[in-house]
Each structure stands twice: as C-alpha cells, then as structure tokens.
Amino acid sequence: MLKRAFIPLALLVLVGCATKPVAPPKPNLVDGNGLPPTAVINHLAQRIVTELVKQNDALRPDQPIVVTTPVLVGDMSSTNAVALQLQQGLMASLHSFQFNVVELNLGDGLRVTGDGDFILTRDWQKLSTNLPVDHIVVSTMSPTTNGLAINTRIVTLSNNRVVSASQTFVTQKELSNYMQPSEQIISHDGILYRQSAPGMNEVRVLGDEK
Template sequence: MKAAIGVLFLLLTACAAPPETPLPDYSDSGKGLPHSSALIHLSARIAEDLERNHDLLNKRQLIAVTTPVWLNNINASGRLPRQLGEGLLSALHQRGFNLVELNSSKQIRVSEQGNLILSRDYQRLEANLPVNQVLVATLSQDSDGVIINSRLVDIANNRVVSTSQAFLSWQESAGYLEPSYSVTEQQGMLIRDEQPGRTPVREVTP
C-alpha cells in the first residue's frame, strides 16, 4: 500500500512540474532572434540562398567577396555594408566555399598598434589573384529597413550564376539603422512630416 502511494505521489509531482521550454531554433525561422545576432543570421541566410540558387555550383572555384554598397551611390559603403561583407565571407566559408582575402597584404607589418596584415592600400595588396567569381551586393533603403540584393558573378564573362534577396528591418539592425527624422532635405528644400519614419531609414554614424 505504501509503495502504491509513493508511486502515485511521484506521478502527481511529475504532472505538476512545468514542461521544459525548448530553445528557439533560429536556423528555421529567425523569429525571436536577438538583435545582436541579426546581421550574422542575415549573412547565413544569404549564403544559403547563394548556394541553393547556384546554376553551376563548384565550390573549388575561388570567390572574392567585394564590399556591399548603397544602391543610390555604388561608390559609397558604410558601417552596415562593411559588416555585412565580413559576415558574408564567414558564412560562405562555413558552407564550404573557396574564398580569397582581398585585404591581405604581402607581408606582416609590425607596429605599435600590433602585428598587422590587413590593408586598404592597393599598393600593398596582391595584384593578380586567380579569382573565378565575385560576390556583389547592394543595399537600398525604405521606411522600414534595407533591401539587400546579392549575386555571384563569373569573372570570365560577367554571367550571374546565383542570386539572393533579403530584408533587414531597422528594429533588427543592432544599432546600424534608425528611422528618418521628421524633417528632411529634398532638392534643397526642408520637408516636414507629421511623424518620423515616413522617408527611408538612415544609417547610424558613430
């Protein structure tokens, strides 16, 4: 009798205990993703798109990841595009793509700032790299965030071999984007909106 009561008590205790909450799986949906990880997650999803949509996938070919640029000024980058470029390089490598580091100089520079090898001085960089494809990405702003269009281009004939489209809202941008001001300048005139956020988002500058 005592044994039966003990078993019944254990069963009632197990029923009363709250079920364990499973950890969110960001790889499936991205819902609930922490803001600090949104850009990493975005890079991974773009890399997944590029692999899935590739016409002639050959991961032995050497790929160069160029710096993403703003669509309205293809000569301009920024904090968000540069960080996205770094994320894409990591995400593609993790998926087994063959990548080249464009900013690696020919020798290590020993200085008070540390032992450095990365450089943006073209005279220090390798001029002739056996690159087969380049990753090109553009960002365009709207009132809710940025649209990212990425593509892999065959360097021999400029043929687009893979593409990806993605979106990053300003709420997810981890401090890289903010809503536009209620007063903006357009063609030399000040335009006042009733509320901020009616015009494209702005990139946050430190």
C-alpha cells in the same frame, strides 16, 4: 486501532507550492530577434548564402571566390556600417559551406608596429595584384521606410555572367542598433524638409551623414 493522521489542507498547498519547479529567467533581449546586433547580421548573411547555394548553377566549391563590400544601389559606390559587417558575415557563411573564399584585404607583407602586428589593409597599393579569382560576390542595398532590401549575386568575372542570385529584406527593428527611422525633419542637397511624422522617409543607418 490505528489513528488516522490528518494534515491540514493549507500545509499541503504550501508543500505543493514549494516543490513546484521554478521557471528559468527570461533572457535579456537586445533586439527583435533576441540576438546581439552583430549576430543578427550574421544570421542575415546565412540566409543570403543559403539562397545563393540553392540558386547556384555553375560555381564549384573549389573555385576561388571574393566577397566585395555591399553598396547602395543609388550610386553603386557608397556603403555603410551594415554593409561592412554583412561582408564579413557573407565570407564566414560561404566558408561554412566549404567554398574557397579569398581574403581580398590581405596586404603584401606583415607590418609590425607598436600598436600591434597587422597584415590586413584597405590601401589598394599594398594589396596583391595577382589573385587567381574568377568569381565575385556583389551586393546592393536599397533603403526603404522600414528597412533595407538587399540583392546579392555571384558573378563570373571573365564574362560577367550571374551564376546565382539572392533577394532578401531586413527590417529596421531587426537591426535597431544599426538603423533608425528617419527624422521628421531631414536634409537633402542642403535643403531642410519637414514630414508630417517621423519614419516617412528611408531609414537612416547609424554613421551616415544624411
């Protein structure tokens, strides 16, 4: 007669635990979206361009287009670190949709120096004055207490007609490496103001003087 073999219950439990698959470690999140800060801005640019493509009623992919630096809506001339990075993201996103993007900051000649070889410039005197462009991307930013409202338009230069428009919002938490809540004590026109708590005023983009 065959004898039955009995395996202790405790040993079965241990074997079951040993063969249970181990879950992979969670990624080290950097911000609210779980992406590096630059990647978050690039995703923001993709959202904006996707809406621009959806709303577009005139621009053809073969027509040259320039992307300008987003500005603060208050004076239409100030910008910040978010805007500068967003401009690059918009150019990349438009190109991914196969639009004919023109590099505005390309100089009129290559500069070979001891620090490197350069052709990009922000000196308007070194830029080409003959760009065959009739469409341009303009964006304005409106800071709020918890983020930035961004309005972007594609405009025809020959008649100032808006051929596409986009509205979006990015929170301070999404771009915590670029934006911080306002301080409890802020300075405006040389006068100090004390709020009842931090975050009562517009968010502060890192690098801004206010």
